[in-house]
Amino acid sequence: MTAKDPWSARKNLYSTPVPKAVEKPKSRWKVLSILWLALRRTCTAIGALVLITTLLIAWSFSSVFSQVEYQKNLPDKFVLLMDLDGNLGDLAREVSLADPFAGPGVTMRDFLDALDRAKTDKRVQGIYARMNGTGSYGLAHIQEMRKEIKSFRESGKFAYIYSPSYGDLGGLGNYYLARAFQEMWMQPMGVIAIPGVSAELPFVRNILDMVGVEPEFYQRKEFKSAYENLTHSQITEPNRRMMEYLIKDLTDTLQTEISEDMGVRPESFKALVDKGLFTAQEALDSGLIDHADYADVLVRQINQKVTGDPEVDADYIDFDTYIREAQSAQPSLADELMPKGKKGNKKEQDAKPSVALIYAVGMILPSKDGDSSGLFDDGVAAADQIAGALIDAARDDSVKAVVLRVDSPGGSPVASETILRGVQIVQEHGKQVIVSMGPTAASGGYWISAYANQIFVLPTTITGSIGVVGGKFSTKELWSMLGVNWERIQWGKNAGMWSMNTPFSDSEAERINAMLDNVYSNFLQRVASGRKMSVQEVDRIAGGRVWTGKSAIKIGLADRIGGLEDALDYAATQVGGKTRKDIDVVVMPKPKTAIEKFVEMFQQQVFFRNDLKTEAQILKTVKPYMAEMGILSDPQSFSVYSPVEIKP
Numbered sequence: 001m002t003a004k005d006p007w008s009a010r011k012n013l014y015s016t017p018v019p020k021a022v023e024k025p026k027s028r029w030k031v032l033s034i035l036w037l038a039l040r041r042t043c044t045a046i047g048a049l050v051l052i053t054t055l056l057i058a059w060s061f062s063s064v065f066s067q068v069e070y071q072k073n074l075p076d077k078f079v080l081l082m083d084l085d086g087n088l089g090d091l092a093r094e095v096s097l098a099d100p101f102a103g104p105g106v107t108m109r110d111f112l113d114a115l116d117r118a119k120t121d122k123r124v125q126g127i128y129a130r131m132n133g134t135g136s137y138g139l140a141h142i143q144e145m146r147k148e149i150k151s152f153r154e155s156g157k158f159a160y161i162y163s164p165s166y167g168d169l170g171g172l173g174n175y176y177l178a179r180a181f182q183e184m185w186m187q188p189m190g191v192i193a194i195p196g197v198s199a200e201l202p203f204v205r206n207i208l209d210m211v212g213v214e215p216e217f218y219q220r221k222e223f224k225s226a227y228e229n230l231t232h233s234q235i236t237e238p239n240r241r242m243m244e245y246l247i248k249d250l251t252d253t254l255q256t257e258i259s260e261d262m263g264v265r266p267e268s269f270k271a272l273v274d275k276g277l278f279t280a281q282e283a284l285d286s287g288l289i290d291h292a293d294y295a296d297v298l299v300r301q302i303n304q305k306v307t308g309d310p311e312v313d314a315d316y317i318d319f320d321t322y323i324r325e326a327q328s329a330q331p332s333l334a335d336e337l338m339p340k341g342k343k344g345n346k347k348e349q350d351a352k353p354s355v356a357l358i359y360a361v362g363m364i365l366p367s368k369d370g371d372s373s374g375l376f377d378d379g380v381a382a383a384d385q386i387a388g389a390l391i392d393a394a395r396d397d398s399v400k401a402v403v404l405r406v407d408s409p410g411g412s413p414v415a416s417e418t419i420l421r422g423v424q425i426v427q428e429h430g431k432q433v434i435v436s437m438g439p440t441a442a443s444g445g446y447w448i449s450a451y452a453n454q455i456f457v458l459p460t461t462i463t464g465s466i467g468v469v470g471g472k473f474s475t476k477e478l479w480s481m482l483g484v485n486w487e488r489i490q491w492g493k494n495a496g497m498w499s500m501n502t503p504f505s506d507s508e509a510e511r512i513n514a515m516l517d518n519v520y521s522n523f524l525q526r527v528a529s530g531r532k533m534s535v536q537e538v539d540r541i542a543g544g545r546v547w548t549g550k551s552a553i554k555i556g557l558a559d560r561i562g563g564l565e566d567a568l569d570y571a572a573t574q575v576g577g578k579t580r581k582d583i584d585v586v587v588m589p590k591p592k593t594a595i596e597k598f599v600e601m602f603q604q605q606v607f608f609r610n611d612l613k614t615e616a617q618i619l620k621t622v623k624p625y626m627a628e629m630g631i632l633s634d635p636q637s638f639s640v641y642s643p644v645e646i647k648p
Contacts, residue, residue: 036142037638049328055296074123078315080131080322084161084177086136088406090361090438090564091379108141113324113563119155125306126158128298128316129181133165136173138439139460140549144563146180146257153182158305160185162295166288167193172273175288176254179261183290185298188317192283197251197277199243205233211494212477216504217469218513222519224467224544226443231233242545249548253459263289263551352584353575355568356393356402359587360386364411364444381408383415386448390422390590394429399586400575401432402451403567410444413468413519419448420526425453432574437461437558442546445597446557447523450530455558457549458569467526467544468519470512475509531556 092107118124127149137145153159161181166174172194178184186192208215208230215230222238244593260267264287272278272286280292291298299313306314362379393399404423410416423433435452437445441467447453458461479501481484486501497508504512505538524542528535533556541547541555552558560566568580 001290022219053444056191068605069539073314074317074325076123076131076323077125077306078123078317079125079306080118080127080319081316082127082319084129084131084174087122088137088141088213089379090359090405096346099159101259104367106320108144108588109564110323110327111319112144112148112563114326115152116565117321117326124157124322124620125314126302127152128302129161129183130510131161131163131166131174132264133163133167133174137169137177139173139213139562140437140439140458141460142173142177143460144565145177148565149180153390158182158302159300159304162186162298163190165192165300166283167191167195171195172197172254172365173593184268184288185291185295186280186289186292187284187294188292190280190292192278192280194273194288194386196273197247199245199252201229201235202300203233205229205231212475212479212481214503215471215479216509217471218509218516218571219469219544220467220516221271221543223546224465224469225542226336226469227471246546250460253548274599276594282371292324314576336377347361353400354396354584354586355571355575356389356396356397356399356588357568358386358393358407358584358589359643360445360448361407361438364408364415364419364448366412366415366418377526380420381415383412383418386590387418387422390419390426390433394422394426394431394589399431401434403434403436403564403569403571403585404449405436405438405564405567406441406445406449407438408445408448409440409442410447411443413447413523416447417522420451423448423451427453430570434567434571434574436562436564437463437549438564443467443544447526450526452530454560454567454570455552456560456562456564456570457552457558458563459548459550459554459561461549462546463549463552464541464547465541465544466523466538468514470517470519470522472498473500475500476502527557589644 008539012534088106088108090108092257100562110547137188138399142535147157159181160183161178162185163178164187166178166184166186175192175194205215215227216232219226219228219229222236223242225239225242226237228236228239255266255269256274259266262269272288278286278288280289282291284292300310303312303314304310317544360381362381364381366382367384368380368382390402390404393402427432432453433451435441435449435455435459437449437455438461439458440462441449441457442463446466448465488496488499490496494505494511496502497504527533527542528538531538541557547555547557549558549561553561560570562570565580568583568585572578572580572583575583
């Protein structure tokens with residue numbers, strides 16, 4: 001006889017037994033349980049509060065001690081140690097939980113202002129710059145840096161630069177920057193790489209055809225090449241002519257200025273570029289560098305110059321530290337927590353007229369939330385924030401003018417129009433808007449600049465691209481290859497307009513083109529109104545064509561050559577001053593305080609996205625084209641965007 005399964009013997013397999021009633025605890029134990037739960041939760045809350053308070057205090061002391069360090073007397077005589085690693089932009093890095101106690105990054109304006117201050121700072125004897133060759137700068141940024149470096153040299157102080165090699169990943173652009181220094185030093189085993197300027201454009205239409213994806217994009221007009229790498233298998237003739245013109249314009253500037261730095265004829269420098277690669281000795285013989293020697297030899301020479309003895313070390317102060325010394329007068333976390341009556345006197349600052357400085361950097365989108373893809377890690381020019389800052393500046397009686405710094409390839413036309421309206425509101429309040437264009441201010445970047453009273457450009461600024469492009473991908477053939485059949489039930493003739501499962505129908509294509517015509521027409525009208533030109537005149541220089549800053553002045557799209565400092569100088573003259581030193585430059589929107597940044601870090605849910613991003617070179621190569629795809633997240637799928645990227 002088979003023994004019964006002890007499990008089945010204990011379990012009723014065919015019905016749900018009624019559970020035994022739970023005996024209710026006595027009331028006194030219930031009260032104690034509630035009290036114990038309340039105590040536990042209170043302790044948890046107190047613990048969290050203590051933790052946050054401790055971190056705030058730690059950050060506060062970190063801020064205070066760092067400011068004490070910067071405010072303490074630097075040596076009476078020192079050399080600025082400058083590392084040129086390509087990590088400079090118009091905006092500072094964002095604080096993140098990955099490194100919460102790190103200070104904000106140095107911005108381009110910080111760099112330029114510090115150089116300007118160093119000219120008259122008697123403690124500063126000179127500059128020792130180092131370039132590792134792994135980073136690079138935009139050409140327009142390089143031109144701003146070169147101007148200040150040369151101005152520093154004119155004060156009679158030395159400026160030497162050392163690099164194991166020149167060129168590397170930075171190419172001709174890094175060499176262009178290095179030529180601004182008084183002496184160029186390079187290691188005896190180093191090389192000079194100045195192969196010229198190139199623009200490489202990958203065309204992927206053949207691959208898309210192979211996988212059954214059809215790009216359906218329409219452009220206004222022939223030069224608007226934003227998606228041609230998707231719709232064509234090779235470069236179009238208008239695009240080729242535009243790129244050839246751009247490269248010639250840029251290289252004319254580089255050739256002229258570098259040959260002047262070297263003291264040779266432009267033709268002679270072009271012959272060196274055609275050769276491209278030089279050993280240290282060849283570079284020395286050709287005049288491309290001043291010394292082929294080691295870094296310690298240069299340091300000994302600097303020591304001799306500063307201390308009178310090559311064996312006695314001069315004091316070397318990191319350039320970032322020098323910048324922080326100037327910034328240490330700004331409110332710290334301790335200042336923010338201090339009662340208002342205890343804060344420092346600002347009468348001298350308040351006596352100056354204020355000029356608002358507003359940045360529009362990155363892809364132009366309606367808001368930062370529009371970058372859900374994370375593709376635009378170079379920054380988002382959020383229309384809601386920028387327009388809000390412009391309106392605040394318009395309504396603030398202490399603000400007398402606005403400088404709008406633009407470094408953007410464009411983006412959404414709706415977002416661009418929002419910012420342009422903000423510019424208009426400032427002007428309606430009787431205040432001037434001066435635009436300073438950085439490395440790029442094209443398409444939507446030009447749209448937001450069109451109404452400016454004055455537009456400043458650098459010779460190598462990429463601007464224009466007055467045009468629009470829009471469309472979608474059709475994956476109908478791809479699904480067919482995979483054996484997938486899509487059925488649609490719709491209400492409305494064009495209800496499937498944005499579906500990627502089918503191509504545009506005739507009526508859908510008609511509406512798309514009507515919308516593109518409307519955007520292009522409005523773009524022309526805004527430029528014509530802002531630049532005091534006829535629509536026909538604008539159309540002749542528009543068509544999506546990209547121009548350099550130098551050419552933009554010739555055709556009427558810009559007014560003056562100059563960088564951000566020049567734009568601020570001009571703004572000062574419009575509000576009763578002579579230079580930017582006579583005004584109080586107020587960055588708007590107001591930078592977040594230390595407490596606000598700290599609290600914001602705890603609210604971030606995706607902070608690792610930026611801090612743990614992959615920096616593989618292959619991803620850097622395709623990123624501009626991935627960004628193009630990101631623009632399509634705009635429900636209208638129209639963009640005033642220009643992805644032109646030229647590598648010097």
